Structures are given as structure tokens and as C-alpha cells.
Amino acid sequence: MGRLAGQVAVITGGANGIGRDTALRFLDEGARVVIADLNEPNGEAVLHVAAERGHRDAIRFARTDVAEERAVEAMIRCALDAFGRLDCVFNNAGIGGAFGPIDETRVEEWDYTLAELLRGVFLGMKHGATAMKAQGQGGSIISTSSVAGLAGGGGAHGYSAAKAAIISLTRTVAAELAPHRIRVNAIAPGPLMTELFHRRRSTRGSLTSRGSRWRCRQRPRTPRA
Numbered sequence: 001m002g003r004l005a006g007q008v009a010v011i012t013g014g015a016n017g018i019g020r021d022t023a024l025r026f027l028d029e030g031a032r033v034v035i036a037d038l039n040e041p042n043g044e045a046v047l048h049v050a051a052e053r054g055h056r057d058a059i060r061f062a063r064t065d066v067a068e069e070r071a072v073e074a075m076i077r078c079a080l081d082a083f084g085r086l087d088c089v090f091n092n093a094g095i096g097g098a099f100g101p102i103d104e105t106r107v108e109e110w111d112y113t114l115a116e117l118l119r120g121v122f123l124g125m126k127h128g129a130t131a132m133k134a135q136g137q138g139g140s141i142i143s144t145s146s147v148a149g150l151a152g153g154g155g156a157h158g159y160s161a162a163k164a165a166i167i168s169l170t171r172t173v174a175a176e177l178a179p180h181r182i183r184v185n186a187i188a189p190g191p192l193m194t195e196l197f198h199r200r201r202s203t204r205g206s207l208t209s210r211g212s213r214w215r216c217r218q219r220p221r222t223p224r225a
């Protein structure tokens with residue numbers, strides 16, 4: 001029996017990179033999983049791979065923009081409706097976000113970056129905690145920060161600020177939810193060769209170009225609803 005047998009997890013950004021590999025690993029360990037992501041084609045591809053591994057009935061895809069509260073509520077509801085419980089929320093979806101000199105960064109670039117990276121984690125914690133508290137059996141909320149949130153120079157300023165804030169938010173929410181036996185943790189990976197990493201590298205050459213003011217190129221191609 002796998003280490004996660006009987007457990008139900010929601011994984012944001014589960015259609016690609018870290019989230020996808022986590023979802024497949026969770027399935028192999030016996031969990032049932034909802035992958036929540038904006039990218040439907042990649043989400044479908046993960047369902048296909050999961051089915052090939054014998055997990056067809058243990059996985060769902062919920063098209064979700066983690067920056068939108070109603071979508072996050074729906075993502076949690078999807079897990080409860082499909083699998084009847086919620087044990088883990090992995091707030092992992094992310095983008096590179098605004099990239100470039102601080103004195104050239106526009107407010108909408110900043111706001112967009114913080115909404116995708118930080119509001120998304122806040123919403124996952126909020127609605128994950130609501131479901132877990134109602135269930136009364138504890139749980140685990142994990143969020144993806146980054147080494148960029150621990151030290152300067154690890155990423156762009158908006159990205160670094162959001163990732164640092166995730167660590168702070170994790171500490172305060174962990175203390176708040178401990179009496180409910182809900183563990184709250186963050187992970188802080190270094191560079192991993194995912195698409196996000198490669199997209200960031202490919203945009204570095206244009207960082208000082210004044211022609212391209214909107215540099216949130218890591219945004220998923222699938223448009224919002």
C-alpha cells in the first residue's frame with residue numbers, strides 16, 4: 001500500500017513541471033488527485049499519462065486560475081465532489097512574472113505577478129483550510145516558494161518578493177492552523193529545468209529592451225475564461 005493511500009490532494013500548476021511530477025508521484029503512492037491548472041491541453045495530457053499508469057479513476061482536471069477566488073473555491077469543491085474529502089493542497093502554480101529594472105516596472109506588471117504568485121497561494125490556503133477544518137481530520141497545505149524568496153539575486157524583484165511573502169504567510173498560517181492539526185509548509189526549490197526555467201532564460205536577452213514593456217511571458221498560453 002502506498003504512503004498516501006486514502007488521501008486526496010489538490011495540486012495547482014499540476015499540468016506541468018513540478019506539479020505534474022508531484023501529481024504522478026502522489027498517484028503512485030495511492031492518493032487521489034485533482035490537478036488544477038489554466039493549461040487544458042497539458043492537463044489532458046497528464047490525465048492520459050495517469051490513465052496509462054492505471055490511475056484513470058484517481059485523477060481529475062479542474063481548469064483553474066489560482067488568482068481568481070471563485071475558481072479556487074470550485075477547485076476545492078471538485079475534490080470534495082469527486083473524492084469525498086480533502087487532505088492536502090499543494091499551492092504550486094506559478095509564472096516568472098514581471099522581469100526588468102525596478103524603475104521601469106509598471107504597476108499592472110507588479111500586480112499581475114503578485115496576484116498569480118501570492119494571491120493564488122493565499123486563496124489555496126484559505127479555501128483549503130475551510131474544507132479541512134469542516135472535515136475535522138487535519139491536513140497538509142504545502143506551497144512552492146523558491147530560493148529567490150530567501151536571498152537576493154535569485155529572481156526578478158516581483159517574483160522574489162512574492163516568494164518571500166509565501167514563506168512569511170506560511171509561518172503565520174502554520175501557527176494559526178496548528179490547533180486544527182493542519183500542517184502548513186513551504187518548499188523553496190533551487191533552479192529546476194522545467195518550462196518555467198527555460199522560458200525565463202529565453203527572455204533574459206530582452207530584459208533591457210525598451211520595446212517590450214510587458215514581460216510577463218511566462219503566462220500560460222491558454223486564455224482566461
Ligand SMILES: NC(=O)c1ccc[n+]([C@@H]2O[C@H](COP(=O)([O-])OP(=O)(O)OC[C@H]3O[C@@H](n4cnc5c(N)ncnc54)[C@H](O)[C@@H]3O)[C@@H](O)[C@H]2O)c1
Pocket residue numbers: 012013014015016017018019036037038039042064065066067092093094095116120144145146147188189190191192193194195196197220
Ligand atoms: N523551475 C524552477 O527553477 C523553480 C524554482 C523554484 C521555484 N519554482 C516554482 O515552482 C512552481 C512550479 O513551477 P515549474 O517550474 O513547475 O513551472 P511550469 O511552468 O513547468 O509549471 C507551472 C504550471 O503552473 C500553471 N499556472 C501558471 N499560472 C497559473 C494560474 N494563474 N492558475 C493555474 N495554473 C497556473 C501553468 O499552466 C503550468 O502548468 C512555481 O511556483 C515556480 O515559481 C520553480
